[in-house]
Amino acid sequence: MTTAIAISGLVKTFGSTRALDGLDLTVNTGEVHGFLGPNGAGKSTTIRVLLGILRADSGSVTMLGGDPWADAVALHPRLAYVPGDVELWPGLTGGEAIDLLGRLRGGLDRRRRDELIERFDLDPSKKGRTYSKGNRQKVAIVAALAFEAELLLLDEPTAGLDPLMEVVFQDVIGEAKAAGRTVLLSSHILAQVEKLADRVSIIRLGKIVQSGTLAEMRHLTRTTIEADTAGRVTGLEQLPGVHDAEVGDGRVRFAVDGAHLDGAIRHLSGFGIRALTSHPPTLEELMLRHYGDELAAEHAAEHQGTRQAVRK
Amino acid sequence: MTATATPAVGRTTERAGGGALAGTGVLLRFDLRRDRVRVPVWLAALTLGTLWVAAAFPQLYPTAAERQAAAATMNSPAGLAFTGPAHYLSDYYYGSMLSHQMLGFMVIMVGIMSVLMVARHTRTEEETGRAELVRAAVVGRHAQLAAALILTVAVNIALALLLTLSLGSLGIGGVTWAGSLLYGAAHAAAGITFAGVAAVTVQITEHSRGASGMGLAVVGAAYLVRAAGDSAGSGLSWASPIGWAQQTFAYLDNHWWPLLLNLAAAAALAALGFALSTRRDLGAGLRAARRGRPEASRALTTPLGFALRLHRGMLIGFAVGMLVLGMSYGPFLADVETKLQSVEVLKEALAQLGGATFVDSFIAMIMTLLAVVAAIYVVIATLRPRSEESSGRAEPVLATGLSRAGWLGSHLAVALVGGPVMILLAGLALAATGAPTVDESGLFWEIIAAAAAYIPALWVTAGLAVALVGWFPRASALAWLVVVYAGVVGYFGTILRFPGWMSNLSPFGHIPRIPVEGFSWTPLLVLTAIAAGLIALGLYGFRRRDLETK
Ligand SMILES: Nc1ncnc2c1ncn2[C@@H]1O[C@H](COP(=O)(O)OP(=O)(O)O)[C@@H](O)[C@H]1O
Ligand SMILES: [Mg+2]
Numbered sequence: 001m002t003t004a005i006a007i008s009g010l011v012k013t014f015g016s017t018r019a020l021d022g023l024d025l026t027v028n029t030g031e032v033h034g035f036l037g038p039n040g041a042g043k044s045t046t047i048r049v050l051l052g053i054l055r056a057d058s059g060s061v062t063m064l065g066g067d068p069w070a071d072a073v074a075l076h077p078r079l080a081y082v083p084g085d086v087e088l089w090p091g092l093t094g095g096e097a098i099d100l101l102g103r104l105r106g107g108l109d110r111r112r113r114d115e116l117i118e119r120f121d122l123d124p125s126k127k128g129r130t131y132s133k134g135n136r137q138k139v140a141i142v143a144a145l146a147f148e149a150e151l152l153l154l155d156e157p158t159a160g161l162d163p164l165m166e167v168v169f170q171d172v173i174g175e176a177k178a179a180g181r182t183v184l185l186s187s188h189i190l191a192q193v194e195k196l197a198d199r200v201s202i203i204r205l206g207k208i209v210q211s212g213t214l215a216e217m218r219h220l221t222r223t224t225i226e227a228d229t230a231g232r233v234t235g236l237e238q239l240p241g242v243h244d245a246e247v248g249d250g251r252v253r254f255a256v257d258g259a260h261l262d263g264a265i266r267h268l269s270g271f272g273i274r275a276l277t278s279h280p281p282t283l284e285e286l287m288l289r290h291y292g293d294e295l296a297a298e299h300a301a302e303h304q305g306t307r308q309a310v311r312k
Numbered sequence: 313m314t315a316t317a318t319p320a321v322g323r324t325t326e327r328a329g330g331g332a333l334a335g336t337g338v339l340l341r342f343d344l345r346r347d348r349v350r351v352p353v354w355l356a357a358l359t360l361g362t363l364w365v366a367a368a369f370p371q372l373y374p375t376a377a378e379r380q381a382a383a384a385t386m387n388s389p390a391g392l393a394f395t396g397p398a399h400y401l402s403d404y405y406y407g408s409m410l411s412h413q414m415l416g417f418m419v420i421m422v423g424i425m426s427v428l429m430v431a432r433h434t435r436t437e438e439e440t441g442r443a444e445l446v447r448a449a450v451v452g453r454h455a456q457l458a459a460a461l462i463l464t465v466a467v468n469i470a471l472a473l474l475l476t477l478s479l480g481s482l483g484i485g486g487v488t489w490a491g492s493l494l495y496g497a498a499h500a501a502a503g504i505t506f507a508g509v510a511a512v513t514v515q516i517t518e519h520s521r522g523a524s525g526m527g528l529a530v531v532g533a534a535y536l537v538r539a540a541g542d543s544a545g546s547g548l549s550w551a552s553p554i555g556w557a558q559q560t561f562a563y564l565d566n567h568w569w570p571l572l573l574n575l576a577a578a579a580a581l582a583a584l585g586f587a588l589s590t591r592r593d594l595g596a597g598l599r600a601a602r603r604g605r606p607e608a609s610r611a612l613t614t615p616l617g618f619a620l621r622l623h624r625g626m627l628i629g630f631a632v633g634m635l636v637l638g639m640s641y642g643p644f645l646a647d648v649e650t651k652l653q654s655v656e657v658l659k660e661a662l663a664q665l666g667g668a669t670f671v672d673s674f675i676a677m678i679m680t681l682l683a684v685v686a687a688i689y690v691v692i693a694t695l696r697p698r699s700e701e702s703s704g705r706a707e708p709v710l711a712t713g714l715s716r717a718g719w720l721g722s723h724l725a726v727a728l729v730g731g732p733v734m735i736l737l738a739g740l741a742l743a744a745t746g747a748p749t750v751d752e753s754g755l756f757w758e759i760i761a762a763a764a765a766y767i768p769a770l771w772v773t774a775g776l777a778v779a780l781v782g783w784f785p786r787a788s789a790l791a792w793l794v795v796v797y798a799g800v801v802g803y804f805g806t807i808l809r810f811p812g813w814m815s816n817l818s819p820f821g822h823i824p825r826i827p828v829e830g831f832s833w834t835p836l837l838v839l840t841a842i843a844a845g846l847i848a849l850g851l852y853g854f855r856r857r858d859l860e861t862k
Binding site: 044048051052053054055072073076077079081083085086087088089090091092093095096097098099100101102103104105106124125126127129140143 | 519602603604605606607608612613615618621622625703704705707708709710711712713714715716856857858859861862
């Protein structure tokens with residue numbers, strides 16, 4: 001089995017909302033797969049279909065060789081889940097919640113649990129109602145990682161964590177990856193996925209708009225180059241694939257398509273490069289490139305909507 | 313709704329000008345807006361319920377002789393415990409009848425309304441963190457509680473006016489305008505007292521459920537205290553806010569001054585509430601949250617153990633309540649026997665019932681009401697998984713190796729065993745305290761059998777609730793209709809002499825009324841089969857639907 005998750009043509013509607021609209025997603029065994037998209041794109045819905053919590057309207061979904069809806073109970077002991085919005089039982093302590101979720105899944109590794117509690121600096125004897133959002137999230141993360149799951153489904157797992165804890169989280173996911181586990185990591189925080197993911201899929205309005213390794217995606221997009229040169233650069237604008245060139249005295253800044261990077265650098269070296277910095281596109285830029293205009297339009301519409309609601 | 317739920321408190325900065333009550337006016341308007349459906353529903357239900365009963369009296373008791381007979385029936389410790397002080401019976405006309413039979417019961421409802429309203433606008437707000445948003449704007453420390461209390465007082469006054477105007481204009485004999493004014497005011501005064509109670513309880517715990525639970529327990533205790541006082545004719549009734557309302561003898565003597573006790577108590581309690589609120593942090597309780605075990609016990613981490621843990625508080629609370637209820641009626645059995653035998657009219661009625669003793673019919677009547685209370689537990693317990701689901705806590709659990717049927721089934725198991733435990737505990741308490749005082753052999757076991765006979769009806773109640781959870785999760789609160797209907801038929805059926813088909817609509821109407829009627833297997837087996845069918849249906853529906861997510 002080389003694919004952990006294979007989804008094709010997945011559709012899920014809630015009344016008139018088409019949350020997933022023919023989604024295709026493949027996650028290979030052993031990879032960390034970044035699942036990126038803005039709020040409301042359908043990330044949580046996809047993960048809930050994979051958990052058998054929601055039933056797909058149409059499309060085919062295979063996870064760990066089984067059907068997530070029909071074989072839910074058989075599949076669940078092999079996977080771990082961290083919800084985006086963790087709710088705990090007000091009267092149960094964090095430690096009790098961790099043990100509960102772990103043992104209902106079929107057992108948890110006591111040593112690993114204690115080690116993770118230590119690393120995440122979690123107080124397991126406090127009652128659920130007294131935890132902050134970040135601490136509730138830690139409880140879910142510890143419960144999910146305290147046993148050897150083949151597949152980790154993580155839905156915006158670090159939304160409430162402070163930067164220090166986010167580093168711990170990245171270490172822990174790195175270890176899981178080294179141990180050969182498969183991870184589906186959803187996020188709208190791009191930097192995080194960038195550090196961990198082997199491949200990413202970008203979801204928008206219930207469809208995957210782009211999928212591949214970060215390198216492949218970067219190839220398709222522009223790199224920004226800044227350079228100090230001995231002489232004034234000429235002829236740069238005429239090169240294929242070069243955009244937005246700003247040429248100063250002994251200083252140049254431009255963007256170049258991945259395919260034409262080589263030619264641009266060659267041309268530049270003729271003017272005596274003294275210093276060179278290149279900025280590969282961040283995932284943010286990837287996404288903005290993809291639907292930046294639509295996004296901007298939507299934001300404007302949303303704001304309008306809110307204002308109207310308030311006035312009502 | 314949530315997008316618009318934060319009031320624009322900032323705007324009042326200049327007007328309010330600081331102080332602990334700053335912003336009360338804005339919050340009040342905001343609270344009122346949030347309750348724009350709830351308040352009218354409460355007011356309409358309470359007013360129409362009262363009108364319905366009042367309008368029925370002239371048809372039920374057209375002649376003086378019939379009213380005299382009704383007074384005689386009521387004149388027993390048991391009858392008085394259910395209604396009000398015996399003095400009302402001295403001139404039992406439609407007004408005093410209404411006041412005697414309805415006031416105590418309706419004031420419970422008003423108390424529930426007032427407690428829930430105060431808790432909802434104070435502790436629930438803090439719990440959800442919305443209060444923080446509001447308090448961060450220019451709103452005084454006491455504004456939230458003040459706004460909640462003002463709203464509740466206003467709603468109580470509105471109820472008083474509605475009752476006065478509607479009853480006064482009915483033009484029924486004995487239902488005078490002066491009496492109606494006092495009758496309405498008695499509701500409001502008692503309601504305001506319970507709002508004061510809630511102002512204190514919301515300071516004590518961090519949890520709105522605990523705060524309203526404590527407030528409702530005080531309402532229940534007030535009713536029990538007056539029941540004990542009225543049935544024994546002792547001064548104990550004067551220890552209860554519901555007792556004070558009844559001591560006005562509206563429509564009979566029209567005393568206004570007992571309501572001063574209600575208002576004084578309300579003022580003192582509200583002052584205590586405000587004082588306590590300054591001694592705690594926002595969101596915290598006076599009782600500090602305790603720490604717990606850092607690790608789960610073996611028992612907790614099994615599906616059933618987990619369900620039991622979530623149900624534990626409610627199970628224990630109800631079990632104690634059922635024992636107290638059973639014990640509080642037990643001592644009346646001996647009274648019923650000795651005092652009622654002498655009433656001439658009742659002897660005739662008794663002859664019609666075909667050999668049943670007073671004690672027997674009293675037991676059958678009590679058991680109906682105890683069964684309704686047990687059904688309240690059953691509905692609460694069966695709907696518990698629904699609140700787990702809508703709060704988002706079911707999702708991580710159902711992502712483990714636990715199946716949907718296993719999860720829902722373990723909660724259901726608690727309800728299916730817990731309901732019978734409740735009615736049997738009440739029966740046991742009634743039998744243990746009552747049977748030895750009555751000279752009737754085998755009565756102990758008859759009482760237990762009377763209690764046990766209700767078990768299938770409780771199962772049907774659970775079945776209906778779980779079927780709703782499985783198929784119409786958003787409408788699962790409709791399960792309460794079973795309880796409300798059984799309660800209305802059980803309580804008013806005797807006062808208003810409902811026709812038989814009305815009680816047949818309820819699963820509780822099919823239970824043999826032991827010891828008045830003999831034991832019979834057929835209805836019990838049929839009800840059990842219906843319950844099993846509904847449960848299977850509910851589990852099936854739950855397995856094939858989407859889990860509702862947050
Ligand atoms: N239970 C539900 N009922 C109705 N609409 C829903 C429900 N869950 C999700 N949606 C809608 O489906 C879309 C996708 O939501 P979601 O999967 O939560 O997005 P994401 O996790 O990417 O932020 C959104 O438009 C959301 O409003
Ligand atoms: Mg989401």
